[in-house]
Amino acid sequence: MILNTTNVENRTNAYNLKINTMKKIITTPNAPAPIGPYNQAVLSNGVLYISGQIPLDPASMELVEGDLEKETVQVMENLKAILEAAGMTIEQVVKSSIFLKDMNNFAQINKVYGSYFNEDTAPARETVEVANLPKFVNIEISMIAEV
Numbered sequence: 001m002i003l004n005t006t007n008v009e010n011r012t013n014a015y016n017l018k019i020n021t022m023k024k025i026i027t028t029p030n031a032p033a034p035i036g037p038y039n040q041a042v043l044s045n046g047v048l049y050i051s052g053q054i055p056l057d058p059a060s061m062e063l064v065e066g067d068l069e070k071e072t073v074q075v076m077e078n079l080k081a082i083l084e085a086a087g088m089t090i091e092q093v094v095k096s097s098i099f100l101k102d103m104n105n106f107a108q109i110n111k112v113y114g115s116y117f118n119e120d121t122a123p124a125r126e127t128v129e130v131a132n133l134p135k136f137v138n139i140e141i142s143m144i145a146e147v
Contacts, residue, residue: 028085032056052142072112
């Protein structure tokens with residue numbers, strides 16, 4: 001049996017090219033740098049997947065703590081900065097996932113979160129209480145947006 005390595009190489013190159021054109025990494029200095037092996041966001045086939053954001057100040061990489069509303073504002077501003085880096089707005093968000101350390105904080109967080117959206121066009125969402133979050137924060141939010 002003779003293996004035609006040229007065809008295999010051509011298919012591999014075509015596959016790599018397809019992967020590279022379908023997936024674009026989005027980064028901005030206006031949101032916290034990743035603290036692990038992930039990216040701020042990935043744009044693939046017209047859909048932006050934003051990694052979970054916690055209340056880190058992007059300039060200092062220090063946590064915003066002590067006031068749940070300020071923490072939520074910081075998270076939302078980080079998400080907005082990533083959307084803007086991708087050339088998008090908050091209105092293009094189609095799905096949000098909110099992770100809370102304590103569901104008793106839902107009303108405070110929901111008030112701030114809701115102020116960023118038009119109620120008639122707000123994205124789908126789930127909110128879940130979790131045992132713990134990175135850096136032991138109170139809130140983390142991830143989003144999916146569409147071009």
